[in-house]
Amino acid sequence: MVAAGCATAPVSNHVVRPANRFPAEAFITERAVFNARGAQFPLNGYLALSAAGGKRLVVTENFGRVVADVLVKPDGTIFVMQSSRMFPATYIRYGIAVDLECLCGDSPPADCPLKMPGPNHFVIDRGTRYRLDLQILEIKPGAPPAELFDETKAEK
């Protein structure tokens, strides 16, 4: 699950490197299907973006349970705020946070296989590992509360 709302590049079925023309401060709602090991997992994503605070992504499953929560500070430091059996901390740090930077980072990683089949539709295809199919539902511009970006307030 990633923060595809950041990307505003033209629709493309080729790998794209979208410019960061998304709101610097916003709250973005996403719906995604995570494909891994031959199974599909529908997820919701809630992404808060702050120029000063960083990026905070909360991922929930079908009935609203939080399965991943990650904070990426502006300097790139990653804090796993909440993990789950579905998404262990290691996976969040080296999977979800990397995909988040792939789509929203100021300098996306080289390994960033992002495609845009539609204007609000994004796909990250990591071959045999997983494929993330993501739709942007809503972008609310505006500064999210500062406490969202406080790494000391992780879920125990």
Added chain:
Amino acid sequence: MLAVFSVGVNGLAAPSPVLAELQVKMASVKSVYLEFTQERVLKLFSEPLKSDGVMLIERPAKIRWETTAPYQTILLGDKSSVAQFEFADGKWQKLKLGFPQLLQRVMQQMAALNSGNLAAMTDDYEVTVATNSETVLTLVPKDKMMRGMLSSLEIHLPPDLSGTREVVMNEPNGDLTRIIFRNEKHDATFPAKTFDQSKPLEIAAVQTAVKNAP
């Protein structure tokens, strides 16, 4: 009506008579149609995360839980299987679900609770009842592991127990999910393929049939 079950002045009632009454009322109901607004309250966010949808139950065990906004997804369950469909890029896609048994169990429990199934409540939960301007059944899971995910479940009903107004699922960390129901209809005959796990009928067609039912 429920005043007969009340004990003391704080509105608490003995649960068994209320549950029995609820089961009697629901026993003759063959199907239930409900529209809902779901509010996911995460203490992290200042505003609840809202979604709208429809829930359909057909006795004995068919259930359809459909979210219609801000995204579209259909969950279908019966005694032996579960299916989920996701709408994207103008078409429905059937998902290969990761944990179908778990999802099927949740769906069956939802159907049982919304049907006033006494055994489903008392087997798995400690039940208390409060009766004031509305009746509130509070269910606390007996299973410790379950309590780690769900501290309590509240079912709000009108005093005559004629329908479900609201369900609140409270989590140990303070997060909660509130589902507010409206436009409840009993005993509507749902069209064919309403619960079809291969190609379910579009919800608009189901709603038209329910609306036009006598």
